[in-house]
Amino acid sequence: MPGVDVKLVLRSTRVVTPEGIRAAAVCVAGGEIEAVLPYDVVVPAGARLVDVGDDVVMPGLVDTHVHVNDPGRTEWEGFWTATRAAAAGGVTTLLDMP
Template sequence: MPGVDVKLVLRSTRVVTPEGIRAAAVFVAGGEIEGVLPYDAVVPAGARVVDVGGDVVMPGLVDTHVHVNDPGRAEWEGFWTATRAAAAGGVTTLLDMPLNSLPPTTTVGNLRVKQDVARSKAHVDVGFWGGALPGNVKDLRPLYEAGVFGFKCFLSPSGVEEFPELDQEQLARSMAE
């Protein structure tokens, strides 16, 4: 049973759970789900109840391949617009690809630039991929330790000048790291 600090209860006749879709009440405290109980569960005193009828209540989606070109090319797509569009479609987390922004996410310093820009513009959670380029093998482990989710590289031209492809030897060194 959820604690007394529940501040919000969402009720729907269509809540998506691991067991399937069912009528339920989702109890929320501190921005986190405390429990998914029967639709008619007793609500703690003071909690706000929002009944969305037949609208679907479901976990947020994660989009693992997004090109947010911010900073440097935000006119293509920036964090402000990309994350608002994601939220409108039920996506609660984006993982940003390392190319197309200036600078590309190929060093910890460049990652910090991207994180700083995203922090003030993002409407959903944002994570980052790192990039493997010729000559940045030394940057891969620090990028991983700084929190990137994985690495992207190209074996043929990417179409972006600042994100060149790896040859077979460079790929092998990057993979070994």
């Protein structure tokens, strides 16, 4: 385990890494990913363990081509609904096209 104060360990059988998808434990300290370790790592005392089973843990996605209708047509889709829909699908950043 890294030598920092890990506050959260997020565990999944499907973690997306540069090497591919594998079972792993993602250790978070200070709001940042500190390490990606083997799935069965011993969770340090005081750290919260969240085991998401087979749910995929992956980096946030960036959508570089979004047409958010704000201003105008916000009753159909505005920033409020577009950003929530994006987040539900794993998108962390939207780049609105004019």
